[in-house]
Amino acid sequence: MASDHTSTHDGTPVSDIDVSALLAGMAEELRSIIRTGQQEVAMVGIRTGGVWVAEQLHAALDLATSLGALNINFYRDDFTRIGMHPQVTPSVLPFEVEGRHIVLVDDVLYTGRTIRAALNELFDYGRPARVTLAALVERNGRDLPIQADVSGMRITLEAKQQIKLSGPTPLALALSTRL
């Protein structure tokens, strides 16, 4: 574990990380995964940060189908604890999910609960042939057996620390500590 929690393992401060370089690496990896598949590919970002990341990857991969966006508000497992938040940007999936290879994109993979909710919602639209998970940042602290197929970077943080993506332009990462 890094001793200085404002920086990554190689000592780069989180705020100095070049997000576009991470995205370029992810696009490269995704390209080779997509190439091996038989099914038509569609990409879905999880609102809000995941959509920003997905927009970049979608453009880099030059996918034929329009980008989708999921708002997992109705599928959260903490609904009865923290209640309903008004949401003005509902889910939009401008393609058939049935039989497609879906690339699901989020900004930070942490507990895995968001991805669980996103998978449940995705399946309410249809039965995808395959789902690949891409996350810009993979951090420790999983509560569920979920992992990314492609990630821009990995980081080990303490439970009270939070890594957040700001955007959409420019995309930048920042570390904060909950009191």
Place this chain on the structure above:
Amino acid sequence: MTVAPESTNLQLDQNGRLRHFLDINGLTRELLTGILDTAEGFAGLHERAVKKAPLLRGKTIINLFFEPSTRTRTTFELAAMRLSADVLNIDVQVSSTTKGESLLDTLRNLEAMHCDMFVVRHGSSGAAHFIARHVAPGVSVINGGDGRHAHPTQALLDMFTIRRYKGAFENLSVAIVGDISHSRVARSQIAALKLLGAREVRAVGPATLLPGALPQMGVNVYTDLDDGLRDVDVVIMLRLQRERMSGPVLPSSNEYFQVWGLTEERLARAHPEAIVMHPGPLNRGVEISSEVADSKRSVILEQVSFGIAVRMAVMSMVLGRGPEAQDAD
């Protein structure tokens, strides 16, 4: 008919979240806008393969209807089902109350079945408030229409419809036409329009069907249909509620239509882009002509569809406010 101050607070918890949904009065503009925003998220749900969200999985909702209703009950039922709740419809007219059971005894029995929410429609004003005051702490009540008093979910779905077609309320002039004195829908609509900041709210109808308190509510009163419709952006027609009338307040239905029925010719006085709404059920040839009801400017069926999304929003906001909600944020 005024609501006692305690009962307006009855519907909020100590954090200002919806505990029951009984009346537009007592709510804030932020809360109303929050419900409309939430409904916006539910409005696209029917386009998916699975028309359901799992939010209220494991909750039990009882539709307790002491008055007949098709539209309201069905849309409440569909809303609950689309939120994955279990729903039970109880038509009390053909049930225990006819065997002499009191309202509170009926309530206690239903509570013993461990339900989480009652949707109540009743012919007496204040019935939903009464039930809300007596339910167990974990149980919520939604008013599906009480007497002449309030029908808040109908008013909200009307606001949702107006916002969808017309955008901001600040620039809008809205005419509510017809039998206002017997209409719980009109009362709730006026409260909601005022709260959301509509530029002008007009009540248009025969003097015998207009309550006296309208000017104090900030409503402009018109006793001539042509004047009342001039340049309005939204026309809301009300059903003539013969079943609630006592004494000779009106001529025949035919005569009513001649003077108060909305026809294409009369609608021409409104803004060229004006929309026409009606809470249903329609009395064609009484308050509205078939020509207008079926025209492009009529959004009457859209109101019904939006009603499901709005009721989903209210149900999920009321039930998604668990005991731990107070510690969050």
